[in-house]
Amino acid sequence: MRFLIILFLIFQSNLVNAFEINGEITQGALIIGKEQPGKSIYINKQKIKLSKNGIFVFGINYNQTGNVIIESVDKNNQITSKTYKIKKRQYKIQKIDGLHEKMVTPDQESLEIIKKENDLIKNAQLIDSDFEFFLSGFSRPIDGVISGVYGSQRILNGKPRSPHLGIDFAAPKGTEVKSPADGYVTLAEKSFYFTGGSIILDHGHGVSTIYAHLDEILVRKDELIKKGQVIGKVGATGRATGPHLHFGVNWFDAKIDPELILNK
Template sequence: MFGQTAPRAVVSLDGVEVTTASRTGWFFIGFDRDAPPITLLTVSRDGETFQHRITVAPGDFDIQRIDGLPADQVSPQDPALLARIGEEAKRKAIGFASLDDSDGFHHGFLPPLDGWRLSGRFGGQRILNGQPNRPHYGADLAAPTGTPVYAPAPGRVSFAETGLHFEGGLILIDHGQGVVSAYLHLSRIDVRTGQSVQPGQTIGAVGQEGRATGPHLCWRLKWRGRNLDPMLMLRNPL
């Protein structure tokens, strides 16, 4: 959810400060897959405080079974590969921790593709090669390799690399307030870290690099460490 209040007001959830409203007053908060059913929103500025109790509806998550993956894409054992994965994780963490002082999220998102088939829903329990794995924190949008991928909203690229073990080509875009969208398995990257992007701008192309069994865009969204469903940000939900 997002809303508008006094510029630079402090926003808290359940007594914990989570963000500060932008210079135009916009703020964003997100609820992850296993959020509690009730949370208390508090907005404070210049001695004034507003509180609102929020009811969070439970999600509906399926079970996704994927077989035929290489063993090192499910349970990597090689020390050199594990070291590489660890270094990649550190670089990705920096990108996800980006906190741009902007509010490009507040008009919602445009679709990142012109057309797709939803091949994997957000939050589904993953069973990879018969082994239970962590939930899938993205929406899988199946489309042919080379299909252009677009920026869904204004933002700044906080990470852009190819050749990652799990993600292949990966782009992260910071839309402000810690709202970071992610684009995985790209066959091509057309932007660089630090670059500003606008809605509808081509940032890369669909591929099947990394842990993927076919061409698709795994589209993800994080807010200050919480995994969110990016499909909920679409201006015109499908």
């Protein structure tokens, strides 16, 4: 609900001289902003998309520190700049035991497969489309209990591994997974090594969502999806100890905390 309120406030604002943003500048945040159309927006010197309605969006990675510098440049090269300090977060530790050893320490052949799959995922998440589906806000993809949180350092079979950069919903196998917003399918794969059955939806301006460990995939690549449409079913495929949905949000390669944008 808070995310929708932020969007409402942005659209109700009347800009005169400077851009506006709504949302806390914290690790894992997705920030929506508004500026007069026709200007150029830069985030830490990286030019980002500004819609014809003057909307822009950017994300803050889970481990990003320092400042976010936003610059708006008009047609006369006049620059308006604001600097925001990124709020650091404390993340939990999550221990998971009972995984097959090859899922914790893959062999060389498996590592080559994983690299190819990771490249496919990365390419799908780097798409910078003109869609503005993210403006509708995001509903929960399923109603399950959250069993794994964003940013937690994972200890797998007693071995430290990469942090968990999404949230897990515990749910029975076969539970329907619904799209939290309109989207365009950029990846639909049945059997990735770590993520199992996987779907990625593009919501525009670099914002994407990923759904992993699915038992069934009910959409195809390059298909337009409506908010609330069933896209797959919960499973335990890939690196999983039981049925659950891994749900992740990206702004390009920045990992966003889904709990900060989901409508409660």
